Amino acid sequence: MMFRRTVAALAAALAVAGAWAADEPVARPGSFADNPIVYFVVTDRFANGNPANDGSYGRTREPRPQDDIGTFHGGDLAGLTQKLREGWFRELGVNAIWITAPYEQMHGWVVGGSKEFKHYGYHGYFALDYTRLDANMGTPAELREFVATAHAQGIRVVFDVVMNHPGYGDIQSLSEYVTEPETDKKRGMLWKGYEAATLRDYHSWIDYNDPAWLQWWGPDWIRSGLRGYTEGGSDDLTKQLAYLPDFKTESPKAVGLPPFLKKKADTEAVELPDTTVRGYLVNWLSRWVREYGVDGFRADTVKHVEYASWTALKEASAKALADWKAANPKAAVDAAPFWMTGEDWGHDITRTRHYDIGFDNMINFDFQRRADARGAELDKLYAEYARALAAPATHNVLSYISSHDTKLFDRKTLYDGATALMLAPGGVQIYYGDETARPDGPAANGDPQQSTRSDMNWAGIDAALLSHWRKLGQFRARHVAVAKGRHWQIAAQPYTFARVHAEDRIVAAVGAAGRVTLAVGDVFPDGTRVRDAYGGTSATVAAGKVTLDADARGLVLLEALP
Template sequence: MKKSKLLGVAALATALLSGTVGLCSGCSKTSDEGASLPFTWQNTNLYFVITDRFYNGDKSNDNSYGRPYKDSAGYTAGTFHGGDFKGLTQKLDYIRSLGVNAIWVSSPVEQAHGWVGGGPMGMYQYYAYHGYYGLDFTSIDANMGTVEEFRTFVNEAHKRGIRVLIDVVMNHSAYATLKDMCDLKFGETANGVDPCAEWMPNASAGETFHNRPVDARSYPSWDRWWGKDWIIFDAYGEPCGAEDGLDKCLAYLPDFKNTNPNANKVSLPQFLLDKWKTPNPKYDIPAAIPYRQGQMSVAQFQAHWIASWVEEFGIDGYRADTVKYVSKESWKLLKEYSVAALNKWREKNKGKDPAADWTDPFYMTGELWAFTTDPEDKSGFAKDGGFDSLIDFYFNPDGVNLNTCIMPDQSDWEKYGKLYGRLEGKVPLGNLTYISSHDTSLCRKKNMAKAALNFLLLPGSVQIFYGDETSRVNDMGGGIDMEQGIRSDMNFPKDVDNAKEWAANVATLSKEFSKDNEILAVWQKIGQFRLRNPAVGAGYQEKLSDGSYCRMFKDKAKGIDNAVVIHVGDAKQVEVGKCFSDGTKLQDAYSLKYYTVKDGKVEGDFNFAALLEIKR
């Protein structure tokens, strides 16, 4: 439905309430890819993928750097499983069918080549499949794919209207592993152990994989690693344990000295300079090459390295790891560099990628452990740290446990609507709510259809953890570690090859969904409803006399004027007069039927839910 951008304020408000205004000026309503669908970060439906555990699109890269599928103890709990960017690209239609408008992928930077001890008992070899053990921030990890494969993934996501976020780890480097010490010639081993040889713990002597023979005392050979100017590490005279706070080591991970972005300039680590002497265009990030030289503070090097991914690929945002362990000043520096990098990429890629024409600001969300809500930014993470939102831990706050989540309900809709809903504008600091997490547990309730309804329609932004929609199980890491089981391999439905059809009409009204998995079909319907309607997550909410919810949102700059009515439960009629005027043609995204408003209501046979929007 076309509308003019020249509507007066009063006429605009009247049109909004009557339902005569549709989505947005100039927006495609029939595109099967959806790059021009209305979008606001306040209505994000984000899909979080651990790339390695999603889908294997190229088996030739599975054993990069000598990484095995099965470790030397015979386990796969902590190894790389083969997922890569080719696999993600192949499954983008599936992801789009969930109504997803943003995807967060685990950090794509080159990770530690080797292993550390895994599990409380050190039973297995634990590799960096999750992306949190960065080694070279200017190169892509070969297990994930090549520079051009990542570029293709981002471009194909953009064609479908999906924004791409990468996980960012500024707090710490990887542990020192034997394989890295062998490959990059730094550090010392205990008892003269050859770092290039396979090492197995001596069980009779009480050893486990936690006892890998890395000698972290002060030896000149450690200076070839990051060095004392870069990190806190035992060999540099500053013990690195399990501590909490800025300039402290989290879980024994070497802590980058990046608290002050204007600190003294440092030289680049010798192991990286030696590595970079042999360029590898297949994996080196072109935009990062200029920052493989010179001197600047640790935080400045890191911010340039990370922002170069934005400049090279058009990354739309970050999920920042361990936010409270890095200073707000350093986060803000990263945001500043990244905003400039995105503007540079957009200018360069006009006509090559639809995202070059997007005007959405660069987005940064972050993990602040135990955070819930702070819409007015009393904590200063938006003002002083550059964050647009923080992850909301409320519905799954515990450590590694089975099914300890709290399921949202309508009372939470009312609470979150008051916190985050706006008719216009936005709150200073948004949220990103999840029910499952890679660090806590998988939320698996008896009625996962109801979970989809209550969670996906929660005001504010939401984050699906891959497999929430298919009830992916905790496989206990092959039976030995519950934490690794949270990150089990993705369980696609049997009819996943039909994903292109499922995603073909998300901009209008899809009528094709998974037939193999009825619960998945519910997640698809509700997610697509949210995708088409910014008011679901961003809008002002009013509860109507029959218990229905009217949500309304407008953004004059983007020409967005949107209203929806949501009703939960069975009904013969639904009140809609607050959002839609008599005679307005509506569609129900759940039943896939059409209705006409009469006397402020629509009549029909509504089962489970009614998701009412303007007919498209």
């Protein structure tokens, strides 16, 4: 009797498993270049996986939230790995993680905003040494573990990189690598007692005319307003953004290592004979690809660096990744080439020359201002994007609703923002915390962007919103048609549209209520079994239509079943 009950239970289990397998949708994800779903995270603000590295280089936090906006908060590579293992990114359908530049930043702080906060390089834009990991981010072993864990889940790793400028000359780094004691009043460029500098008197401790500044990056490397250096220009290629030193990447002159790096005992930078500033930067950045298998770069301030430098970076990094994949064939996601997206402020979906000089993709600044579109306006937006980006278009973009450089999308309408973004033609970028309703942080007078980089709200996740993002993300990840398909509107009420690609097809409805009948005959032939990936129900197409019960959120995402 026990044997018969066991056999019956096993047969029932197998029947259920077979039915579940049969209900798996037909998935056609397409290539990463065609269908990128990129999660952008300010690593320091995401998850603290290794508290032992907090406070590296003597960095400290501030007790009041409004004073603490520019310090390092503890997020690191180990935290990213932890969340990978928990399935955070996989459940969102993400196929790439873009992290802020993890290489070593200036050790101390400079005055941020209108003398309001201590501004450290937690965001990766104040580089000190391109050849070393910043200790707050973690160790080389932790970086390897992060990349390997991401790759094992089919997720690429993209570094933010900067070739336009290094970081400022902060008091701490200058005292460590540049200045030499001279008198009891002054230590090179710093006056005695500089350790006591405050937001109000920071610059009074630094002699900006002292010749010791020549022992910093040196005039062959950068433009700056310092004595002995070339002044920044007024055009895009030579200006000093936010008073940051400007790399002379266009210079044909061979240079040696910057003077301060010659004194930095732990640098991995070495002298490269007959090498220009561009050559050094390309060498340093592509080393991360060759050593760790980094899959792509997001290039900062593209229009402020001449095209030849971006081409050189792409070529060197493409070779580096090919070499890494040849040496580590089982550790790569696939055989796809190195990928590069870029930030050119204001760039939209237009195919510009950027795509001919190394960029596979560009950040799309147009979508955020239009992401609250509804009905006819949303269809107009989708149709416009699909005309430009659907196959066989040779370029692609990353659209977003929130970013670290602009603003966060209205937290009261994140459901609608998520729907608009995740069903948009082209590629998409999810900004960390949009999926959880992460709130703005404190703002700073003169630097409002700091408020967009608040800590991830792990203790206050909006679970319903997260579920919404996950359903949309997983659906998009299965269907290249969403990203590169031909688009047309099927109905205005509820707003229903189709996307059809040579390999894939979907129908989506926004604003559906209760039991709905959708015309799908031009997409799915009669007899096709379809599933609503949002609500979970399935139906069979008859007379060119399908009838089902829409989820309470009003979203229907139809995909074919085998």
